[in-house]
């Protein structure tokens with residue numbers, strides 16, 4: 001039976017959806033496999049009043065992508081989940097279809113919601129029943145219900161919920177209470193407080209044998225539909241099914257208020273910034289610089305892979321990262337950055353998350369004439385503008401040379417600092433920054449090598465995502481590099 005069997009693997013991923021790509025299929029020793037049909041229902045039909053925003057929170061966008069797409073991806077990437085039913089309000093149906101198309105979601109069926117969460121969920125479950133046109137999604141053995149506004153759910157935890165639901169009929173995620181729950185009198189006085197250690201917060205996902213939860217919804221009252229907040233309660237009350245409760249990770253929290261949207265964005269940015277691939281090309285100086293960066297970025301707890309030699313598609317395919325640093329030594333190798341942009345574009349790597357590509361260019365201004373420099377900078381600027389359309393953020397860091405050997409470590413530190421900030425922030429505003437102000441009239445045309453000593457300040461460099469640093473050529477091996485004109489002596 002195709003795609004019925006699956007097993008769980010994959011790294012623990014705090015954002016749940018950050019591993020991207022196709023679902024996992026490798027067996028994970030010791031883990032129970034899923035050999036029955038499983039589907040998910042994601043209620044997304046609410047208006048998100050508590051955020052105070054005009055846009056329902058599930059459609060709020062960060063890193064160029066709506067929240068709902070992150071949640072869908074967290075389910076789609078799980079090979080053993082067959083179908084993902086997303087329930088939306090009628091006015092958002094077209095928007096939802098556009099999102100599915102734009103982010104290439106493949107397992108999703110969209111259905112219309114109702115005025116309350118329970119009514120929306122029931123509509124979602126009905127998608128597995130025969131439709132008026134005679135079609136139906138394959139009925140799952142276990143259905144996972146998960147709020148569309150909880151984007152961080154991992155495969156491991158989905159497996160636990162699914163297996164427990166299969167064995168017990170129902171299961172749900174819980175978390176320890178953060179605050180004590182108290183009961184108030186109608187006059188607003190304390191009536192009594194609950195013993196916190198005895199109670200838990202009910203979170204999502206929850207899993208059910210499909211027949212049980214469907215039957216519970218068929219039986220439940222209008223009051224349940226209008227005021228109920230707990231699916232596990234319906235299974236217990238109407239079908240006598242006691243849910244197995246499983247403690248989940250803190251990342252299962254629900255985006256409810258505006259600040260939760262900021263928190264979700266930070267988590268995603270943080271998760272994207274743990275790894276970087278430094279592409280050094282084949283020249284010895286670049287490789288040396290790459291290893292210097294590996295050390296300095298590594299000291300910031302980033303995992304850095306260095307790729308040297310001619311650039312193939314392996315840079316993207318092997319590293320599995322969303323961050324690249326390309327080191328170039330002269331203007332002719334600037335074509336290499338275009339090649340890397342093309343590889344990332346072709347791989348469709350940037351559909352899900354913006355890819356950061358940082359060009360660290362060593363000695364650009366000193367090694368060629370002014371006209372050539374301007375041409376190269378112009379080319380980079382246009383490439384950055386074009387790359388932006390493909391969700392690729394191309395930044396530049398420019399390094400120059402000096403006689404002072406002691407500057408090198410500081411330079412590496414500065415480059416690492418800027419690169420780490422660019423990777424972490426993923427801010428498109430810093431992108432087309434290949435402009436350099438000469439301090440007097442802000443025109444790049446006045447930038448000549450003889451002005452170099454006056455433009456070493458890294459503060460301004462950060463502002464423009466452009467660092468000018470001065471390193472001793474002999475540090476960069478085999479003596480082939482020359483100090484810039486005007487700096488000798």
Ligand SMILES: Nc1ccn([C@@H]2O[C@H](COP(=O)(O)OP(=O)(O)OP(=O)(O)O)[C@@H](O)[C@H]2O)c(=O)n1
Pocket residue numbers: 042043044045046047048049050051056058087113114115116117118120121147148149254255256
């Ligand atoms: N009629 C509704 C109401 C809610 N939901 C969904 O149920 C989940 C959890 O509900 P909640 O956080 O309460 O979302 P909202 O109802 O949108 O928020 P608010 O209560 O602040 O308006 C959300 O994914 C929401 O879109 C739904 O599908 N249909």
Ligand SMILES: O=C(CO)[C@H](O)[C@H](O)COP(=O)(O)O
Pocket residue numbers: 117147202203204229230231254
């Ligand atoms: O945690 C949950 C289930 O137990 C739900 O996410 C929660 O009940 C949704 O409720 P509300 O719509 O009031 O935010």
